[in-house]
Amino acid sequence: MADPNPTHTEICGATPDRIEVRGRDLVHELVGKLTFTQMFLFHLLGRDPTPMQTAITDAVLVCIMEHGLVPSTVAARLTWLGAPDSYQGAVAAGLLGVGDRFAGTASRCAELLDRIVARPAAERESEARALVEALRRERKPVPGFGHPTHKGADPRVPRLIEIARGQGASGEYLAALTLLAAAIERTLGRPLPMNVSAAIAAVVREAQLPAQAVRGLILTARCAGIVGHLLEESERPAAQAMWEAAEREVPYRAPSA
Amino acid sequence: MADPNPTHTEICGATPDRIEVRGRDLVHELVGKLTFTQMFLFHLLGRDPTPMQTAITDAVLVCIMEHGLVPSTVAARLTWLGAPDSYQGAVAAGLLGVGDRFAGTASRCAELLDRIVARPAAERESEARALVEALRRERKPVPGFGHPTHKGADPRVPRLIEIARGQGASGEYLAALTLLAAAIERTLGRPLPMNVSAAIAAVVREAQLPAQAVRGLILTARCAGIVGHLLEESERPAAQAMWEAAEREVPYRAPSA
Amino acid sequence: MADPNPTHTEICGATPDRIEVRGRDLVHELVGKLTFTQMFLFHLLGRDPTPMQTAITDAVLVCIMEHGLVPSTVAARLTWLGAPDSYQGAVAAGLLGVGDRFAGTASRCAELLDRIVARPAAERESEARALVEALRRERKPVPGFGHPTHKGADPRVPRLIEIARGQGASGEYLAALTLLAAAIERTLGRPLPMNVSAAIAAVVREAQLPAQAVRGLILTARCAGIVGHLLEESERPAAQAMWEAAEREVPYRAPSA
């Protein structure tokens, strides 16, 4: 029988005295019973998360909430300096800078891992090599490898992997990540360090969270970090000084005619 | 002695092999040890949160993560429809609608509660009345009272209050909220229901979180909710149908000359 | 008779072979016949702008399109650095910083001028004084006066006024602005320079454009300016250097325990 109402949402419905989220009573079944992270996973998955999913997600969210005065936190503070009337505008401006270059690489790395794991075990090594070589031909970086600050080894990487293993992860995606690293070393003739995006991609997929959720986790963690920066900005203003330093660094010069 | 470097940040510093957040080693002291909510509070407060602070914050974040197809989630989905190339743009657009009207009232309600609690006990009732009357003179609504959907009583309100009391909250801000409700009833001649913003304001202040953090908590919880809506949108697209319904609802009519 | 369709739009309707904007055929009556500025004013006003309205609007838009590496253009460039995948995100981040502090003061100045002009001529001087004194009591700045860079006299102010006078403006709002400046000098005991926001407010109201449109003109002009900055950023990258300068300026210091 045809669906009489093909377009609908299964997330949330509210009546005057009840708010239902994915079939549960928000007030009586969720509030006070779930942590933020458990609720976030329940919202995404539509079922109670496993302890492993919760532990890995908490570790990922804690890991990437904060990385200091990166472009997105500087942009958030500068936006608040110009528009102190709009707190949400400053947060939004900060999140707009969480794109492909810094944090968004994790979701693309997760896609590579998925393609490797989709192959039978015997073909995964050659799939990893094929993926790296294809990116190299297009002169694109391999998402998840190399970092401007942590040039040697990003200390967050082994910690996230350790947590995933400690939670009993099957290790399939971690193995795929190792294949990817080996393929890079073979193709480039030298190893490149994994950055935190690669580790996030692997442990999120170990936790069987959808690859698409990676960007969402990162944005939510960074949202919390930006909130902390704005609180510090209100207590110890730094945006004006950062702006003036940026302006001094890039002086105006009239174009030569 | 004068501060040799007056502008600095105390949030986070990164060196090639260490990321330090508020004096702690991120990788070894925080990741895998704190939940998201504990880390968020540590980030905001600069010290370990108490169990009461964590429990209240989790309850608040769970409570407001989701309220269905409100303007901000509709805006996020429509933005993604127009710009599927920018996930963070869709999230940012959703957060931009989390302003004074729907969710932002909580921070203003917290300010009212602070002003009541700042008075000696004997003067709090009259302070509450003075605040309500001042708003009424300016024809402004009292933040935290009245709700378009939950006209009778918002079911989230007693639950949040119950959780705060169960955590051993002192009750000062909850009492101030009761004074505010009574002042409204006396001034208007009829009671107005508290909405979830009022309860959030009271329990956040019971937890001794800064009033300014209220907006940040709300934005972060809503960020997670928007992420869930975008995941559903990718699995069960609804934005096109919502757009067309909105367009049909508001037809074009040539202006009369 | 009751309106059978109370909610409608009078801006634009499209059918497969015709796009109608405010009653005109877009393709045959507007494209190729109006400049951008004339179309913008027709869109806002619903009627052909006068030559004075067009000339003043062009002057205002040209005047504020560009002011160098201000917080909003720096934020736009930093956002693009972090998210090169989203051009519109970088533009949006830049516009989010065009708020009350830098550019948004013009609309609030226009409201002050409206309140002065709403009085009979004999009462305008005392109205200006009352407005300034009320702001001073609340320790709020008078919108449109004082500027961090142009401390003496903002060179854009006399030029905009000159253009408005040259277009035959009645001068009522310019006179109100002079009353405001005099009230400030009397109240503070010293003059404060008008900044460009004050001049914009006065000439926009001389052109009989709605006060609310002021913010819209500013955002649109700044949008064009940000577009130019992103083009330069793609040709002569500066965001990385600005970020590093900002980060150096505000070093991390562990909080004292």
Added chain:
Amino acid sequence: MADPNPTHTEICGATPDRIEVRGRDLVHELVGKLTFTQMFLFHLLGRDPTPMQTAITDAVLVCIMEHGLVPSTVAARLTWLGAPDSYQGAVAAGLLGVGDRFAGTASRCAELLDRIVARPAAERESEARALVEALRRERKPVPGFGHPTHKGADPRVPRLIEIARGQGASGEYLAALTLLAAAIERTLGRPLPMNVSAAIAAVVREAQLPAQAVRGLILTARCAGIVGHLLEESERPAAQAMWEAAEREVPYRAPSA
């Protein structure tokens, strides 16, 4: 000799009594002398635009300022409904939806035209066919062809082309666009209508504006259109009705367990 200051900007520098934009005195050489469009082009190009460049840019900006209640204008109005405290936030939310799907296709179409024109005349037809076939193999649409509303022929297309020809355009990019349309018809076995993005791409390149500027022109024109929608929203509110229609259209249904 090495550049002593490699990072600089050539756009704008301000001193207390002078604002210089690309080597010109803003106040005395630009304000009151250039229209918005001329200034925008001078800002982008660093030199005075030709009459053809100005005429084509004005036509493009007028053409795309407005297309009714499309997702981005609906998102802007909904955002303002939720956050009436932030005008710039509503405008930014609207612009965030101006991405690849609706308006951003023009810049990608311009890139195709550039690749065709880069070939010697005798090879352009086969280049057009190769480009279309490559897109078809990747199951990607050809940017600039097909439109949900204007299924037959977009009336804006011939008008923009007519204006470009009337301004003495060389016709190289218009010819490339015709080759692209022919290649589509041959590959698909049926013609697809050009939409306005294709025409914009061609005429902007005829005007020798950089392909990257296309997105910037579109965002700026749409910014003006959104400003008009917010002005109407303040006079004749429609966002609440649009929200409720969208919510009714997509009801909540509890997921089946």
